[in-house]
Amino acid sequence: MxxxxxxxxxxxxxxxxxxxxxxxxxxxxxxxxxxxxxxxxxxxxxxxxxxxxxxxxxxxxxxxxxxxxxxxxxxxxxxxxxxxxxxxxxxxxxxxxxxxxxxxxxxxxxxxxxxxxxxxxxxxxxxxxxxxxxxxxxxxxxxxxxxxxxxxxxxxxxxxxxxxxxxxxxxxxxxxxxxxxxxxxxxxxxxxxxxxxxxxxxxxxxxxxxxxxxxxxxxxxxxxxxxxxxxxxxxxxxGDNPLAWQEILQLLLDYQNLMHFDGFPERHIPGRVKQWVKLLGAAHEQGTELFSDLKHLQDLNSVKKHIQNELSQYPIHSMLR
Ligand SMILES: Cc1cc2nc3c(=O)[nH]c(=O)nc-3n(C[C@H](O)[C@H](O)[C@H](O)COP(=O)(O)O)c2cc1C
Incomplete structure (x- = not known):
């Protein structure tokens, strides 16, 4: 296997x-x-x-x-x-x-x-x-x-x-x-x-x-x-449990930070994040909404802020399971 x-x-x-x-x-x-x-x-x-x-x-x-x-x-x-x-x-x-x-x-x-x-x-x-x-x-x-x-x-x-x-x-x-x-x-x-x-x-x-x-x-x-x-x-x-939406949001932030840290050209980072979010729409209702919010944002900071804002709506303990 x-x-x-x-x-x-x-x-x-x-x-x-x-x-x-x-x-x-x-x-x-x-x-x-x-x-x-x-x-x-x-x-x-x-x-x-x-x-x-x-x-x-x-x-x-x-x-x-x-x-x-x-x-x-x-x-x-x-x-x-x-x-x-x-x-x-x-x-x-x-x-x-x-x-x-x-x-x-x-x-x-x-x-x-x-x-x-x-x-x-x-x-x-x-x-x-x-x-x-x-x-x-x-x-x-x-x-x-x-x-x-x-x-x-x-x-x-x-x-x-x-x-x-x-x-x-x-x-x-x-x-x-x-x-x-x-x-x-x-x-x-x-x-x-x-x-x-x-x-x-x-x-x-x-x-x-x-x-x-x-x-x-x-x-x-x-x-x-x-x-x-x-x-x-x-x-x-x-047999691990599926990740909750807020955990995926955190991963989207980690992804941007990692790309930044790895020296990936900054202008291409929003595109990669949007590509991931677009695909998330096929499996998570929230992904479709998030994609329509992000698709017109061009710079990394706006993308990041939007995701941080969405994540802040979840209680912190929901991330600590
Ligand atoms: C965005 C995207 C890019 C892909 N790029 C490659 C690639 O570089 N090489 C390759 O052999 N297959 C590529 N594929 C095909 C995947 O490796 C895989 O065969 C296909 O998505 C079916 O598997 P899945 O249903 O698990 O996604 C790509 C698929 C997607 C969705």
Whole structure:
């Protein structure tokens, strides 16, 4: 039974990983993708996106980090995988699910799901040129427009010698439309002998149980659920109680302080906070209200003051349970 924290570009950054990993029970966190075109990137690019690499490749609370690479050039992916590993990344993950148009025009991310042979060639090249014990994973969606090639893609990853496959149970065309197709993940799990990690729509204890039942997997990756409830993985692994809204408000303040402390450019902090609050709206009524209050605020101080003000309406003892 393992829990991986999902990569979420523009959201699950160094500071949010620190907040989420406080609650423990995360076996591995995959970084936001590092985009690879055709050149080896300097270490500074990796450090900017994955600052944990300067601290043994773990968060402040000890969660190991794995760099995710996004691209299609086998040589460049290999060179950058070597850099990430030399810098302390706990294995390397390769992205075959990103739906972004710019990425797909350059034939990376989900676009490659149309070409399982190409995925095999890329991954086989990488696997054959790294030490045999390097832990390598790929993250796929079920397909681009439809699921007809999902098993071929999964087999390509397995035959290339990768040890783990994360499957987000949707095609690129489906975007994030619910529900995730856990049955399709189950079919992939039956078709390959490597570890298959189920991903998509695990937001509650009940969904977690059903996902394990339907997919036959024992391992899951959690994305948005850990944004709705930052201790969701501890809830699933250890029976922790859900966080109350006021505790989440406090985390929103901690997040801003951490980003500030970590040297994240101040002008971008309100955007990141709003991105989190917007997603909170999917799980908490108060999130929708808070987002509509915050969405026009541009500077960090106004965002912070608004959240502090909202938090001050809760009695202090409600934070001390
Ligand atoms: C804002 C956002 C950014 C994402 N960025 C990435 C990414 O960088 N790499 C990746 O492989 N998947 C990315 N994903 C997909 C998630 O890792 C995950 O597969 C998806 O959200 C489904 O899991 P969930 O239902 O637990 O959120 C992103 C998802 C969201 C919502």
């Amino acid at each position: 393992t829990f991986w924290l999902a990569p979420m570009e523009g959201l699950m950054d160094f500071s949010l990983r620190e907040i989420v990993s406080r609650y423990g029970h995360i076996d591995l966190a995959v970084s936001e993708f590092v985009r690879v075109v055709d050149l080896p990137l300097p270490e500074s690019v990796f450090l900017a996106q994955v600052p944990e690499l300067a601290h043994g490749g773990i968060t402040k609370y000890g969660t190991p980090i794995r760099v995710q690479l996004l691209g299609s050039d086998p040589e460049a992916l290999l060179a950058n995988a070597k850099t990430a590993l030399a810098m302390g990344s706990h294995g390397v993950d390769f992205n075959f699910g990103c739906p972004s148009k710019t990425v797909n025009r350059h034939c990376g991310g989900a676009a490659l799901l149309k070409e399982p042979d190409r995925i095999y060639n890329i991954l086989h090249h990488i696997k054959s040129n790294l030490p045999a014990n390097t832990s390598l994973s790929a993250k796929m969606r079920l397909g681009f427009d439809d699921t007809s090639k999902s098993l071929d893609v999964a087999l390509a990853v397995a035959y290339a010698g990768f040890d783990t496959l994360v499957v987000h149970g949707r095609t690129k065309r489906q975007g994030y439309k619910p529900p995730a197709d856990w049955e399709a993940i189950g079919k992939i799990k039956q078709a390959v002998r490597i570890k298959v990690i189920a991903n998509g729509d695990i937001f509650t204890q009940d969904a977690y149980r059903r996902c394990l039942e339907v997919t036959g997997c024992t391992d899951v990756m959690i994305g948005r659920g850990a944004v709705y409830q930052p201790n969701l993985i501890a809830q699933l692994a250890h």
